[in-house]
Amino acid sequence: ETGVTQTPRHLVMGMTNKKSLKCEQHLGHNAMYWYKQSAKKPLELMFVYSLEERVENNSVPSRFSPECPNSSHLFLHLHTLQPEDSALYLCASSQGVWEQGHEKLFFGSGTQLSVL
Amino acid sequence: AQSVAQPEDQVNVAEGNPLTVKCTYSVSGNPYLFWYVQYPNRGLQFLLKYITGDNLVKGSYGFEAEFNKSQTSFHLKKPSALVSDSALYFCAVRDGGFKTIFGAGTRLFVKA
Numbered sequence: 001e002t003g004v005t006q007t008p009r010h011l012v013m014g015m016t017n018k019k020s021l022k023c024e025q026h027l028g029h030n031a032m033y034w035y036k037q038s039a040k041k042p043l044e045l046m047f048v049y050s051l052e053e054r055v056e057n058n059s060v061p062s063r064f065s066p067e068c069p070n071s072s073h074l075f076l077h078l079h080t081l082q083p084e085d086s087a088l089y090l091c092a093s094s095q096g097v098w099e100q101g102h103e104k105l106f107f108g109s110g111t112q113l114s115v116l
Numbered sequence: 117a118q119s120v121a122q123p124e125d126q127v128n129v130a131e132g133n134p135l136t137v138k139c140t141y142s143v144s145g146n147p148y149l150f151w152y153v154q155y156p157n158r159g160l161q162f163l164l165k166y167i168t169g170d171n172l173v174k175g176s177y178g179f180e181a182e183f184n185k186s187q188t189s190f191h192l193k194k195p196s197a198l199v200s201d202s203a204l205y206f207c208a209v210r211d212g213g214f215k216t217i218f219g220a221g222t223r224l225f226v227k228a
Contacts, residue, residue: 004159031214040125043160043206043218055214090159097214103148103167105216107159 003027006108021076023091032074037088118143120219137192139207148210
């Protein structure tokens with residue numbers, strides 16, 4: 001185990017549903033990330049949080065809404081998604097976003113999302 | 117903007133043979149380079165990184181990578197492949213900021 005837990009593992013939702021993905025890290029890290037993984041495409045960085053403050057929103061549509069209530073928890077709230085949003089959503093954490101030597105990312109196992 | 121290219125979708129190698137998974141990058145400034153591996157139904161796991169120093173970096177599970185600044189490459193290598201090495205491998209780059217940018221991944225298949 002990497003110390004990063006994501007729930008649920010699988011999620012099927014309709015385009016009008018509202019759901020949330022949860023991520024929890026047990027590593028004492030200060031930075032958390034959401035990535036989107038689609039087949040045969042580079043991992044797509046979505047959001048970056050440092051000490052619960054969002055430092056990056058990588059041109060992600062507003063139907064994805066992140067929330068970081070504390071440095072251990074990260075959520076991704078989903079509403080009115082499109083079928084092309086179907087993908088594996090990965091959460092990651094690191095000790096910090098700026099500190100040299102602490103750039104290694106620790107990933108959760110992901111949530112496989114299917115939008116019907 | 118930084119970017120990573122992994123030119124091969126899949127690499128096939130026989131068990132016991134050496135393997136190479138290719139990666140080239142583009143970044144302004146000095147690059148921080150990484151390799152991660154993803155096994156089925158799992159998240160990515162860190163293998164190794166290059167920050168500075170010796171161009172040959174050693175990592176987990178017998179893997180190593182060679183940094184070549186003139187060719188902007190960071191190829192992953194292993195002298196003798198194992199069937200258990202079969203997985204999806206990702207190269208990544210960071211430019212000293214906080215964004216780690218990944219390639220599309222290369223699937224390694226090691227045949228017994």
